[in-house]
Amino acid sequence: MIKKILIVDDSVVARMGLKKAIPQNASYEFYEACDGASGLEQFKMITPDVTFLDLTMPVMTGFQALDEIKKIDKNAVVIVVTADIQKKTVDRVLEAGALLVISKPPSLKEISDALEKARKFKEGMMKR
Amino acid sequence: MNPGYRDILTELEKDAFKEIINIAFGKAAASLADIIGLYVILSVPKVEVLQPDEIQHFIERELNETKGLNIIEQYYMGKIRGAAFLVLSYENSKQLLSLLEKDESKDSFNFFSIAMLEQETVTEIGNIIIGACVSKMAELLKDFVTYTPPRFIGGKFSGRDLPPKLFDKETYAIVLKTIFQFENKNISGFLFLVNSVESLDWLKKAIHDYMQHYGYE
Amino acid sequence: MDTNNIYTTQICDMMNIGIVVLDREFKIHYWNRWMELHSGIMRENILNLQLFDFFPNLNNPKFMRNCKSLFTFGNYYFLSQKLHHFIFPFKPVSASDFQFENMQQSGSIFPIRNEKNEIDYICIAVHDVTELVAYEQKLLEMTKRDVLTGIYNRRYLEERMKDEFEKHTRYNRTLSLIVFDIDHFKGINDTCGHQYGDYILKSIVSIVKPCLRTVDVFARYGGEEFCCLLPETDIEAAARVAERLKDAVAVQEYFFQNTLIRVTISLGVAKANENLRTIDALFKKADDALYEAKKNGRNRVVTAKI
Numbered sequence: 001m002i003k004k005i006l007i008v009d010d011s012v013v014a015r016m017g018l019k020k021a022i023p024q025n026a027s028y029e030f031y032e033a034c035d036g037a038s039g040l041e042q043f044k045m046i047t048p049d050v051t052f053l054d055l056t057m058p059v060m061t062g063f064q065a066l067d068e069i070k071k072i073d074k075n076a077v078v079i080v081v082t083a084d085i086q087k088k089t090v091d092r093v094l095e096a097g098a099l100l101v102i103s104k105p106p107s108l109k110e111i112s113d114a115l116e117k118a119r120k121f122k123e124g125m126m127k128r
Numbered sequence: 129m130n131p132g133y134r135d136i137l138t139e140l141e142k143d144a145f146k147e148i149i150n151i152a153f154g155k156a157a158a159s160l161a162d163i164i165g166l167y168v169i170l171s172v173p174k175v176e177v178l179q180p181d182e183i184q185h186f187i188e189r190e191l192n193e194t195k196g197l198n199i200i201e202q203y204y205m206g207k208i209r210g211a212a213f214l215v216l217s218y219e220n221s222k223q224l225l226s227l228l229e230k231d232e233s234k235d236s237f238n239f240f241s242i243a244m245l246e247q248e249t250v251t252e253i254g255n256i257i258i259g260a261c262v263s264k265m266a267e268l269l270k271d272f273v274t275y276t277p278p279r280f281i282g283g284k285f286s287g288r289d290l291p292p293k294l295f296d297k298e299t300y301a302i303v304l305k306t307i308f309q310f311e312n313k314n315i316s317g318f319l320f321l322v323n324s325v326e327s328l329d330w331l332k333k334a335i336h337d338y339m340q341h342y343g344y345e
Numbered sequence: 346m347d348t349n350n351i352y353t354t355q356i357c358d359m360m361n362i363g364i365v366v367l368d369r370e371f372k373i374h375y376w377n378r379w380m381e382l383h384s385g386i387m388r389e390n391i392l393n394l395q396l397f398d399f400f401p402n403l404n405n406p407k408f409m410r411n412c413k414s415l416f417t418f419g420n421y422y423f424l425s426q427k428l429h430h431f432i433f434p435f436k437p438v439s440a441s442d443f444q445f446e447n448m449q450q451s452g453s454i455f456p457i458r459n460e461k462n463e464i465d466y467i468c469i470a471v472h473d474v475t476e477l478v479a480y481e482q483k484l485l486e487m488t489k490r491d492v493l494t495g496i497y498n499r500r501y502l503e504e505r506m507k508d509e510f511e512k513h514t515r516y517n518r519t520l521s522l523i524v525f526d527i528d529h530f531k532g533i534n535d536t537c538g539h540q541y542g543d544y545i546l547k548s549i550v551s552i553v554k555p556c557l558r559t560v561d562v563f564a565r566y567g568g569e570e571f572c573c574l575l576p577e578t579d580i581e582a583a584a585r586v587a588e589r590l591k592d593a594v595a596v597q598e599y600f601f602q603n604t605l606i607r608v609t610i611s612l613g614v615a616k617a618n619e620n621l622r623t624i625d626a627l628f629k630k631a632d633d634a635l636y637e638a639k640k641n642g643r644n645r646v647v648t649a650k651i
Contacts (some may be wrong), residue, residue: 010146010172012140043275056150056172083154084170086161088311104151105342159417163410202638248428256411259420272462277423 002119006048008030008039008065009081010057014104018052018081021111036060040068048075050118053098055082055089063096070097075125077118081106136300136328142175144335148268149173149304156260157308164256167311174305183301187285187320190305198247198282200254204262206273207232207330210301210323212258215285221250223315227231251280257308261319269334300325363433363450363471366457369416371396374466383435383448383473400433415456417469422454426474437475444482449475491565493543494550502564502572509562509576510624513617521583523573524631525590525612530569530644533608537601545599545608552593556586580616580648587612587646595644609644611635618651 005028007015015032022028031046033039037060043051051069055062062080069076078098082089085103093101099118102110137145150173155167178186191197198221200214216224225246255278266273302323309316325331357364358378366375372395376388387398397404411422423530426449426548451474451544457466489501497505513520527533527549534542546569553571557563562574573590575583599606613635621627630649638647 011143011150013144013147013339017339056154056170058172083151084157085154086158086167088161088167104147104154156418163414163417244427248425252407252411255420255422256414256418259414259418263420265420272419272458275421277421 002026002028002049002115002122004029004031004046004048004050006033006039006042006046006051008033008036008042008051008057008062009054010034011054014054014078014081018106018111021108022115023112024107036062036065036105039065043069043076044072049077049122050115051076051078053078053080055080055084062091066093066096072115077121079114079118134165136177136325137302137332141332141335142177144339145331146173146175146336149175149265149306152264152268153261153306156257158181160257160260164253169309169311171307171309176303176305178301178303180301183303183322184285186303187213187305187322190320191285191318196283197285198250199285200251200258200278201281202255202258202262203276204258204266204273205275206271207327207334208264208266208269208271208273208323209326210321212262213320213322214254214258214317216250216317220315220317221246224253224310225249231325247280247282254278254280256290257319261306262321265321267316268338269331270337271334276318300328302329361473363452363469365396365464365469365471366467367396367412367469371412373500375468380433380471383438384433400406402434403432412454414469415454416464419456419458419464421456424452424454426448426451428477432469438473439476444479446473449472449478456558494547495564496550496571497555497562497564499564499566502562502566502574504560506574506624506628509574510617510627512576519577519579520617520627521575521578521580521614521618522589522627522631523575523590523612523614524628524635525571525573525610526567526635527569527589528609528611528639533606537606541601548597548599549608549610552597553590554594556589557637580614580651583614583616584646584648587614587648591644591646610648611638611643613638614646615649616651 004069007018007021007030009015009018011020012034015034019030031042033042035057039051039053039057040060051101053062053065053066057065061077062082065076066080069078074097076097080093080098080101081104082101083104085101099121100114102114150170152172153173157170163168174190176186176192196218198216198218202212204210204212259275259280262273262275302325304319304321304323307316308319357375360377361379362571363379363383364375364377365373365380368374372393373391374393376386376391381387384399391399408599414420415422429450431447431450433448433450435450437448444548450471452469452471456464457468458463467514478566479524489497491498509518509520512518519536527545530542530545546565550563550565550571553573554563557573557575560576562572562573564572566572575586578586591610594608594610597608599608613631613633615627615631615634617627621630634647634649638645
């Protein structure tokens with residue numbers, strides 16, 4: 001069951017775009033943060049079901065934020081949405097515990113597929 | 129020049145442009161990794177709207193370097209036009225070359241002076257990096273550009289390195305700066321794209337088209 | 346690729362530039378008349394075939410890297426004659442260009458787009474710059490040479506010393522230096538006159554030059570002072586060369602107004618090592634050794650201690 005979605009990205013336009021790309025029929029609650037540090041704070045406060053995370057951000061990068069989030073909850077669902085799609089980056093991020101990586105700009109299909117995968121992962125976790 | 133020039137782009141437009149640049153450089157880095165075989169770490173790009181006479185000072189301040197620099201300069205012309213400067217310190221240039229030399233034969237250095245070989249190799253790499261970033265930026269704005277041959281400048285950045293006719297008193301400049309690092313963290317440089325905003329209407333439209341295409345508005 | 350437009354075909358064939366169009370597999374889609382003339386390959390015999398089958402020299406990482414970049418980014422690749430010398434190995438056009446085995450070329454490669462702005466092909470434009478380069482080199486040579494003796498001058502020596510020293514520090518290549526001067530040269534000038542002195546200088550050069558290799562740099566850096574920069578040479582080998590030079594000069598007989606004159610040279614030898622930070626330090630070491638040689642009686646070689 002996915003209700004709370006946290007979007008962490010320093011670009012207003014990117015956050016707006018991501019929100020718009022998420023299917024509107026579900027009753028999601030959206031939370032936003034504009035850098036890694038405040039993203040981490042939000043995560044601690046609201047414990048979102050899914051976190052969408054950008055990588056290149058000021059104050060604290062997405063890499064660092066991902067590590068910190070995983071320290072708090074190793075099963076946290078983090079979907080990285082980034083402009084940097086070099087193979088090394090993708091490998092690094094998946095190894096650090098991201099569920100999957102989407103390249104920017106994200107398409108509607110990529111987002112809905114990602115949420116579907118997140119849903120299945122959470123259901124899998126619940127069964128344990 | 130009207131004093132409100134810094135608002136020629138709204139906050140939202142600036143944010144969108146920054147995001148476009150971020151994506152352009154991200155795609156460029158991925159392709160570069162493929163072509164020159166080096167992993168590139170990108171930083172958050174900085175976007176500033178400036179008057180032509182502020183450009184030199186801005187770049188010098190960002191560089192914060194009084195020692196020797198290797199600068200590769202290239203002009204590009206499309207609907208978006210301007211000058212690109214790739215700046216590497218001498219130390220970084222040498223290290224970059226040693227990273228690349230592993231696949232080039234060492235025989236060539238017998239024919240040329242080392243300085244010349246370094247210069248030509250740095251220029252070639254610069255041509256590829258600049259081409260990568262500028263072309264991806266143009267692509268996202270649905271534009272394509274032509275280039276002048278890359279020029280090598282050693283020493284310091286000077287106002288004379290800016291293309292003369294491009295920045296007359298009436299045009300603004302949108303300067304982009306990004307720091308790039310190669311996988312070996314000791315090698316890094318700056319890339320500046322100094323865009324002349326003659327066709328502001330076109331740029332605004334291109335930015336809005338981009339936002340619409342991706343459902344942002 | 347439709348290349349049958351009657352006007353563009355003429356333009357492409359009349360231009361004094363080579364034009365080659367390639368696709369992503371490096372197959373040839375256009376080969377203009379300039380290319381036919383200089384390669385001896387007619388277009389019917391090369392169209393749709395692989396570039397590297399005819400020109401394997403282009404199948405190298407650098408060329409591939411830059412062409413790949415062109416197809417991906419749509420930037421340009423500029424090939425300077427200075428670095429590449431040529432793109433296609435063709436014979437030089439005029440007989441006066443015999444100093445070059447191949448036509449010297451500069452070129453550029455740029456992308457060709459279709460109506461959808463996608464890059465379908467790349468185009469190589471080749472310029473023959475042999476004449477220009479020959480002239481440039483001639484001028485350059487003149488600035489490097491000592492007018493009287495024809496060997497290198499001080500300006501060029503200093504350039505090469507810097508360069509060889511850098512190769513030594515960067516790539517750990519051995520480097521040795523011999524400095525020598527003509528003993529009692531002032532006396533010869535005073536007794537026999539400056540014209541005879543000039544003759545002696547030229548003669549000594551003609552004796553020394555054949556004892557050195559083509560990679561060595563032999564230069565006149567002062568009135569009667571000379572320098573031999575020996576790359577890839579160890580100190581023992583350099584000392585042996587110096588001894589040979591000393592003997593070759595000493596054995597020569599000169600006659601001035603029926604009087605036999607013997608001319609000798611004193612030599613100092615030094616080698617570059619980690620303790621020497623700069624090229625000037627190396628030079629000073631050799632010069633100090635030369636001073637020793639003079640002090641100890643002249644007509645001898647002194648080798649600096651490592």
